[in-house]
Amino acid sequence: MDTLDTVLPLLRCPATGAALMRQAGALVNKEGTQYPIIEDIAQLLTPTKSVKEEEARQRMQRFYETFTFPGYDGIDDPSVLSEKAKRSGFGLWLDQAIPPLATVVEVGCGTGQMTNFLGLVSTRTVLGVDMSIASLTLGNRFATQHRLTNVHFxxxxxxxxxxxxxxxxxxxxxxxxxxxxxxQGGYRELLKRVKPGGYIVIGLYNTYARIPLGLRKMLFHVTGKALRKVDYHMRRRDVDARKKEIWFADQYRNPHESWHSVDEVLRWFDETHVKFMSGVPAIAQDVPEEKDGQKKLFMPHPRATPIGHILHQLSWMFSIGREGGLFVLVGQKPLLQEKS
Ligand SMILES: C[S@@+](CC[C@H](N)C(=O)[O-])C[C@H]1O[C@@H](n2cnc3c(N)ncnc32)[C@H](O)[C@@H]1O
Known part of the structure; x- marks a missing residue:
């Protein structure tokens, strides 16, 4: 039995939702549809139902097959990966919040740095899902090299x-x-995979924090490559050229992106009876248990008023704005599923 067999009960045919069986180099549903396993990665990609949305998905897939995000350069060892994830704060807090026996699913895992990092706790089962084979291959290579047998892409x-x-x-x-x-439709699909009482962690570009980047994008549109160093990442000396290239493409040349506010995502939560737990950055005050900059991501935090949220988000232009303006909200699915 290889390690993919251990997570087979967690997998489903993407077309029918039925269980899958293992057959030589493939996963198979009971109608006989085969999904190949190539270099340890089960290829379970099927199209989005609407034709227009599928065209957009394919454009995005081509982009991320070229620009494998985030770059792996210099990360050749679990301790380096661990250092990087912890430096971001968010990685550390997430790792601290997730219990050792948890089943963790990361969707849109890219090159799987977070997936692999969370899988360094060998008692967790961690699945990384993405549509970019080039990105998954990098993640899987790391997991294989470092014998993270509990991590699957x-x-x-x-x-x-x-x-x-x-x-x-x-x-x-x-x-x-x-x-x-x-x-929002994607969020609802994700939420279906969460156990009652489980947690959903959603990171999105913020409407306010991304304004400076939007302005730089207009500037680069007019000036081409000449003024790239206006972006802080393009000036960094500790990042190599390929990684800078990937960052620039991801942030400024992406075929599609949308921006979202705190209240919009809180509305998604409310409509699906998901309880808001925490935000990174915080959307209101910290809870007393959080001392010395520690964040308890799975602990209920207060919300502010809508005006308070706007004021927080405006301030993010000067903090997370430099890093692309991504904010994270954590929610808990109710134990008893109410109709949404
Ligand atoms: C900006 S990268 C984020 C990677 C990683 N989550 C991170 O934070 O570093 C976006 C990823 O989402 C994936 N993605 C976008 N649309 C997707 C879809 N419809 N299904 C699966 N993956 C998707 C892309 O292939 C890409 O790897």
Whole structure:
């Protein structure tokens, strides 16, 4: 039995939702549809239902097959990966919040740095799903080299997920939904995969924090490559040229992106009876348990008023704005599923 067999009960046929069986180099549904496993990655990608949305998805897939994000350069060891994830704060807090026996699913995992980092706790089961084979291959190479046998990478589409409903204790999707034509529809698909009482972690471009980047984008549109160093990342000395190239393409040349506000995502939560837990950056005050900059992501935090949220988000232009203006909200699915 190889390690993919251990997670077979968590996988589903993306077309029918039925269970899958293992057959030589493929996963097969009971009608005989085969999904090949190539270099350990089960290729379970099926199209989005609407033709227009599928065209957009394919454009995005071509982009991320070329620009594998985030870059792996220099990350050749679990300790380096760990250092990087912890430096961001968010990675550290997420790792601290997720229990050791959790099933974690990261959708739109890209090159799987977060997936692999969370999989360094060997008692967790961690699945990384993305549509870009080039990105998944990089993630899988790292997992194989470092014998992270509890980490598995799958090719799949958010809008036809090859994952069983209600199987994830924690589902993470950061930096992804804003590259799809239907972010809220994508959120609802993701939520179906979360266990009752489990957590959903959503990272999106923020409407306010991304304003400076939007202005720079207009500038680069007019001036081409000449003024690229206006972007802080393009001036960094600790980042190599390929990684800078990937960052620039992802931020300024992406075929599609949308921007979202805190209140919009809170509305998604409310409409699906998901309880708001926390935000990174914070959307109101910290809770007393949070001392010395520690964040308790799975602990309920207060919301501010809509005006308070706008004021917080305006201030993000000067903090996370430099890093692309991505904010994260964490929610908890109710234990008893109410109709939404
Ligand atoms: C900006 S990268 C984010 C990668 C990673 N989550 C991170 O934060 O570093 C966006 C990723 O979303 C993936 N993606 C976009 N649309 C998708 C879809 N419909 N199904 C699966 N993956 C998708 C892309 O292939 C890409 O790897």
């Amino acid at each position: 799958l090719q799949g589409n958010i809008f036809a997920l090859p994952i069983r409903e209600e199987c994830a204790d924690v589902l993470i999707c950061s930096g992804v939904l804003h590259h799809t034509p239907d972010p």
